[in-house]
Amino acid sequence: MRADEASPAPPAASPDSVFGVETAGTEPVPADRRHGRPWSLFTLWFGANVQFATLSLGALATSVFGLDFVPAAFAIVLGTLISSCLVGLLSTRGPRTGVLQLIQARGPFGRLGNLPSAAFTVVNGVGWCVVDTVLGIFILRNLLHIGFTPALVVMTAGQLAVAVLGYRMIHYVERTLAVLLVAVFAVVSAYGFAGAHLASPSKPFAGTVGAFILTVSVTSARGLGWAAYSSDYSRYLPSGSRPGRVFLAAAGGSTVAGVWIGVLGAALGTVGVVADPSSMVSKLLPHVIGSVVLVSLLLSTLASTVIDLYSGAMAALVAGFRIPRWVSVVVVGGLGSILTWFAGQHDFATQFQNFLLLTGYWLAPWAAVNVVAFWWGERRTQPRLEKLYDRGHRFGWGLPATLLGVAATLPFMSQTLYTGPIAAAHPGLGDIGDFVGFAVAGLAYAALTAWKPAVAPVPAPLADPVGAASAD
Template sequence: MRASRFPAGPPPAETALSIERLGAEPVPVDRRHGRPWSLFTLWFGANVQFATLSVGALSTAVFGLDLVPAVCAIALGTLLSSALVGLFSTRGPLTGVLQLIQARGPFGRLGNLPSAAFTVVNGVGWCVVDTLLGTFILREVAGVGFTTALVIMAVAQLSLAMVGYRMIHYVERGLAVLLVIVFVVVSVYGFGQAHAEAPSEPYAGSVAAFLLVVAVTAARVLGWSAYASDYSRYLPATSPPRRVFLAAGGGTALAGGWIGALGAAIGTAGAVDNPSSLVSDLLPEALGTVVLLSLLLSTLASTVIDLYSGAMAALVAGFPLPRWVSVLVVGSLGTALSWYAGHGDFARQLQDFLLMTGYWLAPWGAVLIVAYWVRERHSYGLTKLFDARHRFGWGLPSVLLALVVEIPFMNQSLYTGPIAAAHPAAGPLGLFVGFAVSGLSYAALTAWRATPATAPEAPTPNTATAAVE
């Protein structure tokens, strides 16, 4: 066993500008800090942003729902998925490890590799979405070309994400205050100029459109659930789980519901072919510029989270890179894909991306819920999560089965399943069917095990590194 990588004695003082030293290993107890309230400001700031507004606008401008049912669908989808963000966040203080490390329990070390790969894809994909939104704004405000604006966005995002955990929390806390003020102003204009009816006919009927909005909205927030514990693992192990749940889930739900509804209101009077026009066409010119600059910052609030956790997922997958180098690699890939995607149909690409991520994340989340909350006697301690002999679990077969069941429901630009083609209203149900099939499958496959209950083990200063050797 190699010597501990942590120095003896008290840990060195860290500030918001200090580059985070830890990678995928557990956070020792003497490096724990903060309060659950910090999760509220982090997730509120991450969801009070332009991407949430754009997804909300899809409900009326693209899917054709009238305003009231659109708001109801957005609220339902946001609440369902925000509960998962809150629930998964409670595991962070208990174990001090990343969300993907916790998934090793039901999936196994090797069985977890597809989850790690998908999380990298999810982080890169959301990096593309938010980078494009920021690039569109910067291009309009500064009058620069697309490529120049893209490079400026990439440098700003990478600089924040490479510093790490503390910087992200500080940025989100500050932006949460600024963006609340900005979106209050936008709300006055947006809801004031909204129409009760959508500008187009509902997609394949009102029922299909309603379910599609629920699915797309839930998929947007489900993307955060794959990282939830990444931002709570530094909290003290004594942090009350209820407060952690309410802070993380509440911040996500409150911001997501508000900004999503605002997007639906704005979408009743416009299109989303050019996202920046959602706001610039709504406000007086001078005020519109100020708001667009603030929204530009909001894309940073979201992207740094995706870059940070996408980079962490690469480390969990086994790439022997320093954390900051992993951030640079993931961010560079996201920037390259942003350049390509920026020349396509943004609304359609966003819809396809949201649904595709949901097809995996819904079954994956169901396995974690059953493993850690429904069948608590099968809970996995810290030693098990880092045990190289624990190669496979029943999580991956359960998710793969759910994916097979979801195929007939899929409705993408490249593929439409038979159920979605024959009954468009049933297509969006694929995410929820996959969630149910995966959860029930995992419960059935693990029912025969008589594993004794294992309480989560909080790492100590001397044993945290030993777990990963």
């Protein structure tokens, strides 16, 4: 059976087995394998965002971008809300369709037009795997005083062990860690906020408008990295799960964690530069407490990475690779480990900033097209589930609209790899490429599809009356 056929693969273990290897590929999840409640998305996205990368990104705002704590906190809240709402919106599509986020994108993009999105999602998954692995290596070297290569081996083994098992194990790990990490970050918050320079007596709102916008951009770009995966972790929910509850659970978990840990990172950044991020924690806390916190941060980093590995591997299957899901996980994880070796030899803060901005240039227009397609276009025409697997549906207007959005970002790009002419002429503007790309792509897709004649909507696929009754 091909990985992209619409009929489900037979399960190798019980659907409720945490330790069984998931056998589902890119096919829809059938009604009899749907389970869970929307609340599970809160713990998943909370656990995914209570992590070292969020802390490090918050620290960039104050220690590298030069913002004072107050404007940095406002920028982090704004950027987190933008991306979390998109994750919440896209998550609502999972229970309704039972398919991966990238499979849903075949509606506006077409089967072949969706291939660049699939390829980028693989790259995004590998890139985040590299970021989180480097952060984990920082922690291991701080804790165990071991070399870079042994630390890389440990990180790779831990990540692959969870990602290979799949959906149920990922939810289990995130749910378990959510409780632990609340306690751990409460301790870090107590020490961090107490020892931070939360305001300058002379300039309580120090920092430029450009630095504020840059912080909003990189913060929203971090969350946008999850957007391409959103439905991957809600597609097993019963089809009758209420969209409002799905949205609040996914967006709420991402927002609460992203704001808390990001603002905490901004506080920590007021007392030190982000060179080795683990030193922000180890130097702040007493030795014993600091070691416990670093171990917890290591676990949170592993938990975040497995989401990127899992969805990056799924994207490879959507792109057409005819291999088992677990093999795809191993390939994506192996590639990430190789790239980690090279990334670990250079300046972390600069690479992290550039990576976030570069991914946002594609993800923002892509997300805009999907939002317009699903919540505006479908009011007039809603494609059947079979169309997502129809080989005759090769291209849609999604790819041209996305490319227009990406092109529109070029003059506004502002990072060390490239600075656009408008950004260069107005350096105080910061990097607003993501926002320009989102607006242009969304408007372009709406305009390109406006001529389509109205047709009657069709019923939601994969109806599950039994599951719907128990979804809440």
